[in-house]
Amino acid sequence: MNESVHKTEHVEDQISDPASISDKLTGEDSGKEEKDAEAEPEWNWFDIPFRQPIYSCDTGPRFPQELFERICEFLWDEPVQLAVSCTRICPAWYHAARRLLPLPEWKITCRTREALQDHAHTLISRRNAPYRKRFKSLWIYDNASKPFAHVWPMFIPGSMLPELWSAHLVNLDWSTKMPHDSFFIHLSSYTSVLNLQMYHCRFRSLPDLRRVINALPNLMSLELYKVTLQHPLRPGLVPDYIALRARSHKLESVDLYGSNPRLEYPDVSSDYQGPTAQALLHMVAANSSTVTRLTLDLRFFASLSALWHYLAHFRRLASFEAWYQFASSPSMITFEETIPAHTEDTPIHSWSKFTLTEVPDRSALQLLQLLVTPKSCSELEEFQIHLTDRPSATLVSCTSRVLHTSGHRLSGLMWRCSADLDLEVTPSLAGNTSLQSALTAVLSDIVSVDLQHVYIRFTLACLEVLPQDHGRTPAVLDPAESISAFHAILSREIFNGLPLRTADKGVWVVFDVGDIHGNLAVVATIKAYMITLFTPWLDRGIVELRFNWMDSVETITWAPTSKYAQW
Structure with missing residues (x-):
């Protein structure tokens, strides 16, 4: 050879x-x-x-x-x-x-x-x-027929x-029998582990779960996905919930999720309703003095008031992420019924990162009340919203207010939602007005000169193509004036500091066109119009346009011509 x-x-x-x-x-x-x-x-x-x-x-x-x-x-x-x-x-x-x-x-x-x-x-x-020094992550998938994780x-x-920093435990079922004491003694030797993640695990009681967590002396991040308890502690049976706190006092980040949501049943499964959810929330709240980052499943709460009351315990909290939507089941016990409220005024957090993931418009509108004061968003550096439906005009207005109030510290923005095209005929320029309005609303109120990353994503809805004599007149501005106005937004001095596009910097605008990919004329119209809209940023090399449909992805990083198209 x-x-x-x-x-x-x-x-x-x-x-x-x-x-x-x-x-x-x-x-x-x-x-x-x-x-x-x-x-x-x-x-x-x-x-x-x-x-x-x-x-x-x-x-x-x-x-x-x-x-x-x-x-x-x-x-x-x-x-x-x-x-x-x-x-x-x-x-x-x-x-x-x-x-x-x-x-x-x-x-x-x-x-x-x-x-x-x-x-x-x-x-x-x-x-x-x-x-041995090569390994950073350990995954243990326990086997129900031949368990070995213990x-x-x-x-x-x-x-x-010695270099391991993350441990992942999957499918543990210790609801009937816990490991021998020697397990926890040997587990404490993992002094380098800073992150613990549990998936689909079941324990007999909360102290048993807490014992596993406490065995890792330097744990800083805890993530629980579908972790349930066979015999949860009912409210009032724990004399001092502070006893549930981690011994190391180093826990800074907690993620708590319930079961996977389903369209026919959006609430958490019956395993979480009632005492189980409250026991887990108690455990997390016991570490409120050290936690600075928190991710919560909204289905553990019946209302914004219950969530607000819960967050009041975390005085150092700076980063918050919410998933899904508030519980609709009347059997869900709110957190305020299980722990006495603070006698002093509820503190107002000053967020550095605020994220809403897979939330409907209604829940997002409620959660933005956590950013209602200038203090709450004056330190905001990352702002992310991922909606499961189309944003209402009220939500767009509230989001614009947050962007305007966030000041000059904002460095990252992500906006993802569904969008109706309102196409009157196919193809038609009127079909792009909805997208342009959404883009204008997101970009026009940004005032931060430190912006480094922007991610905007639209899932385009199915088309309703109306006949030519349908009797409705498209409400659309003059195309040339509309494009010129949008270019004026992109040319604002506030965007002069946007960096060249790299793996983690720059601007991404993504369109999921799976529902309309069969109508090539519509896709081509949208694509051409978006290129025209973003030509100033394409010429600067700071934006990438991406069109996703089925298993294919088309990316556009430069304008075919520096001359604006005539529409």
């Missing part, structure tokens, strides 16, 4: 069939994998330097590729040798060795006890000591993973 791996080119590779690799090598039980909505996907895309081996002579003997792979398989527990030695010989060895290295390289995933034992066997070897810290002590 005359091609070195150092001379290869980067191509995109994908491990498309994990089942073809033996369990011993991957640590995976391909026949018993459990699906989880929040877990990371099985397919990973990445760039690797690889090229098929090229032989200098086609007539000479060749070492079968299967033998390369078989030799590397004997080194399954020697990742350092695989990564350092085998991958550097030639492309044939590189391919055989690369198949056995974990993907991604910084994550350990265990779905079976055998996989856990294999990882422990690999990590315990002194020759693999440098390999022995994980004993097999892999925290000292073996």
Whole structure:
């Protein structure tokens, strides 16, 4: 072979069939994998330097590729040798060795006890000591038929993973029996872990859940997704809820989510209604003196008043994110009924980040009351709204007020919603007036000179094409005047500091056109008009227009001509 791996080119590779690799090598039980909505996907895309081996002579003997792979398989527990030695010989060895290295390289995933034992066997070897520092994330998927999560810290002590900062526990069911005391002793050795995430876990009671959290001495971030309690503590049965506080007093960030929402039943599942939700909220509130960032599922609250009362306990809170909508079920107990209210005035938070995700217009309008005073948004740096429906005129007005009041500190803005096109005929310029009005409302009231990132996304609704004699006159401004007015907004001095578009800076305007992708004339009209509207920013290289439909994405980063189109 005359091609070195150092001379290869980067191509995109994908491990498309994990089942073809033996369990011993991957640590995976391909026949018993459990699906989880929040877990990371099985397919990973990445760039690797690889090229098929090229032989200098086609007539000479060749070492079968299967033998390369078989030799590397004997080194399954020697990742350092695989990564350092085998991958550097030639492309044939590189391919055989690369198949056995974990993907991604910084994550350990265990779905079976055998996989856990294999990882422990690999990590315990002194020759693999440098390999231990590579891992940043650990995923434990417990198996209901053969549970093993209760022995994980004993097999892999925290000292073996000195750089690990995030632990993820999935599908734990400790509702009938908790691990032995030695589990928590060994778990406390994970002093480098700052983030703990739990998915689909069930505990017998709140103290049992709290014990797992308390075992990590330096925990700063806690995320709970669909965590339930078999015997939740009912309000009034806990003499001192402060006892639920983390011992380390370092917890700064908490995320609390219920079950996945469904269209036919938007509230949380019955597991959360009543005492369970309140027990979890009690636990989070017990750390209110240290928490500065909070993400909450709105379905735990019956009203804005209940949420407002709850947030009043977090005096240091600066970042807040709300998901979904307020509970509609009358059985949902509000938080104010379980913990006495403060006697002093409710503090007004000064937000640095305020995010609303997958909320309807009505809930968003209520939540913006948390930004009603100049003090509440004078320190605002990031403002994000993701609506599940079309914004009302009242919401657009309130959002514009927040943007105007936020002052000069705002550095990031995200706006995502659905939009009706109001097309009178197809194609027609009138179809773009709704989009232009929405864009104008979002951009016209920004006053921050420090803006670094803007993300605006529209999901375009299905079209209602009316006949030519429908009797309605399109309410549309003169196109030339309309475009000129929009260009004047983009040319405001306030936007002179917008940076060139990079991976995390600049302006993105995204249009989801899946519902109208069959009408190519309409899509073409919208696309051409948006290019004309954003020509000043396209010429500066600070904006990217993106059109998504089905599995395809079209991006536009420059205007075909610097001359404004004649409409």
